Amino acid sequence: MVNIMEKLKLGIIGYGFMGHEHVNALEKFENAEIIAVCDNNPQQLEDAKEGVLTFEDYRDLLNVEEINTVIIAVPNTLHKEVSIAAAKAGKNIICEKPAAMSVEEFDEMVKAAEECKVLFSIHHQRRWDKDFRVMKEVYDQKLLGDIYLIKSQLYGVNGNMHDWHVFKEMGGGMLYDWGVHLIDQMLDMVDSKIDTIFADVQNVINKEVDDYFKIIIKFKNKVTAEIELGTYYLVPDRSWFMGGKKGSALSNGFGQNGKIVRTRHLLENVPGKITMSASGPTRSFGPPEPGLLYEEELPKVEVSALDYFENYWNALNGKEEIVVKADQVRRVLTFMDAVRKSAETNEAIQFE
Numbered sequence: 001m002v003n004i005m006e007k008l009k010l011g012i013i014g015y016g017f018m019g020h021e022h023v024n025a026l027e028k029f030e031n032a033e034i035i036a037v038c039d040n041n042p043q044q045l046e047d048a049k050e051g052v053l054t055f056e057d058y059r060d061l062l063n064v065e066e067i068n069t070v071i072i073a074v075p076n077t078l079h080k081e082v083s084i085a086a087a088k089a090g091k092n093i094i095c096e097k098p099a100a101m102s103v104e105e106f107d108e109m110v111k112a113a114e115e116c117k118v119l120f121s122i123h124h125q126r127r128w129d130k131d132f133r134v135m136k137e138v139y140d141q142k143l144l145g146d147i148y149l150i151k152s153q154l155y156g157v158n159g160n161m162h163d164w165h166v167f168k169e170m171g172g173g174m175l176y177d178w179g180v181h182l183i184d185q186m187l188d189m190v191d192s193k194i195d196t197i198f199a200d201v202q203n204v205i206n207k208e209v210d211d212y213f214k215i216i217i218k219f220k221n222k223v224t225a226e227i228e229l230g231t232y233y234l235v236p237d238r239s240w241f242m243g244g245k246k247g248s249a250l251s252n253g254f255g256q257n258g259k260i261v262r263t264r265h266l267l268e269n270v271p272g273k274i275t276m277s278a279s280g281p282t283r284s285f286g287p288p289e290p291g292l293l294y295e296e297e298l299p300k301v302e303v304s305a306l307d308y309f310e311n312y313w314n315a316l317n318g319k320e321e322i323v324v325k326a327d328q329v330r331r332v333l334t335f336m337d338a339v340r341k342s343a344e345t346n347e348a349i350q351f352e
Contacts, residue, residue, distance in 0.1 A: 008032040008313060011068050011091070013058045013082055014034060014073035015039035015048070016163070017028060022071050023049070029306050031313050035067050058082055061091040069316075071123075076171025080105040085220055087116040096123050097180045101171055103333045118317050124324045126181040126309040127188055130301055131251050135240045135256070136189045137299040143260060144244025150190070150225045151241040152182055154235035166209060173209030174229055175201060175336060182227045183339075184214070186331050192221035193352040197335065201343035204232050215339055220352070235285050249298065260296040263288075 008031055012019045015037040022308040026032040036053035037067050038061040041044055045054040055061045057161035062070070062085060069092040079100050086093050093113060099122045113120035126132065138144060166172050195218040202212040211232060217225040240251040240258070308324070315322040338349040 006068075008316075009035050009068045011035055011061045011064060011067040011070045012037040012073065013061060013070055013086075014075075014096075015044045016041075016073065018073040019044075019071075020047075022073060025306065026309065027311050029114040032309065034065055036061050059085065062086060062091060068092060069084050069119075070096065076176060077101055080109055083109045084112040084309075087112040087118050087120070090116060090118065092119040094121055094123055094312060095185075098176050098336070099170065099329050099333060101336065103330060106326075106330055106333055110330075119312070119322070120326070121312055121315075121322055121324050122329045123308065124181065124184050124329070126185060127323065128303040128305055129185070129254060130256050130303055131238065131240060131254050132189070133183045133296045133301040134256050134298050135242060135249065135251055136303060137153070138242055138249045138260070139189055141299065143247070143299075144242060144249060145246030147223050147242060147244045149243040150186070150223060151239075151243070152186060152225070153228045153237060153239050154178060154182065154229045155235060155237040156231045157234050157236050158231060160206060160211075160231075166206065168208045173206075173211070174231060175210050175213055175339065178229055179213060179336070179339075180332060182229065182256040185226050185246075185337055186217065186227055186329070187328070187331060187335065189294045190219050190221070190223055190225060192223065194218070194335075195220050195351065196348040197338045197342055197351050198348040199342040201339065204230070213343075218348075247296075251298065256298060256300065258298050258300060260295065261293055263293055264291065270329070 005105065010026065010032055012034065016039065019037060020041065023034055023037070026034065028248065034049070034052055036055060037045065038058050040054040040056055042056060045056070048054050053061075053064065054323055061067065070086045072079060072086065072095040074082055076098055078094055083093055083095050095109075100109060135150075139147060139150070160166070193286050198216045200214045201210045203210055212230040214226065214228040217227070219225065238253055240249070242249040247260055247262040249258065249260045311320065311323045314320045319320050335351070339349055342349045
């Protein structure tokens with residue numbers, strides 16, 4: 001890999017919502033400088049910052065010699081075309097997710113980057129989300145003992161997709177959007193091959209593209225994982241649950257809000273005395289005796305979405321390995337194919 005001992009001299013290809021977000025975020029990253037932005041809609045370029053070059057054709061941007069790295073934030077169907085062109089132009093590449101419309105497309109992109117000796121990475125910056133990293137610490141440190149269940153949930157209220165995301169042929173829908181992130185997080189957390197995948201994917205209020213899915217993953221290390229997303233839940237929520245033999249962990253929101261809950265002792269047998277509850281007589285689900293359960297704080301983490309760019313910068317200069325690796329991205333794309341197949345056939349899919 002070519003080492004560049006200077007700033008990331010960036011060209012942003014696709015200056016819509018995400019393109020603007022990249023510019024705003026990278027203003028806080030001292031090792032980056034925005035040289036140019038590009039969008040085929042000239043109105044998107046009207047608020048480009050002073051001194052930044054603007055182009056309507058990405059090939060003109062690729063001809064700017066000063067640019068050493070491009071961020072590709074165009075619609076999903078164009079990722080392959082633009083990535084390969086950027087590689088041939090000798091530019092290092094950060095491509096938005098999902099990496100490609102198929103595993104085959106992604107393989108072509110990786111091959112082009114390798115042949116042209118440029119650094120190619122997919123922008124899976126949500127590996128540095130605080131809620132995910134907190135729960136990953138719980139998992140990695142084995143704070144709950146043997147894990148039997150991990151649940152990742154994201155519910156929204158807006159319902160409809162936006163812009164080109166409403167069109168199936170352009171790679172729209174929530175599985176391609178947030179789904180990629182949630183899947184990538186789960187596969188990054190659980191270091192195990194997968195036995196089966198079962199999925200339900202629905203169009204609730206969107207005509208062409210999915211806006212709800214639930215995925216159940218059976219890992220070979222005996223962990224069961226659930227990923228559920230809905231844009232029309234009307235009860236907004238971002239949460240995690242992790243169950244282990246030595247306790248449970250809960251996380252609420254995208255920050256570090258939550259707790260670990262433990263029991264002071266496990267009952268060898270449910271007492272014979274029946275407990276009356278609002279739902280009637282019960283023993284297994286009666287209220288716990290006073291003091292039986294106690295809480296602990298979740299681990300603390302210090303992470304930021306800019307850590308993705310810090311890692312990319314360090315990898316470019318040979319200081320550390322790239323975190324988001326091509327084989328991991330390829331696994332996510334293969335996983336998504338299995339999700340679609342399961343949803344179509346209503347069957348669990350053998351994966352690995």
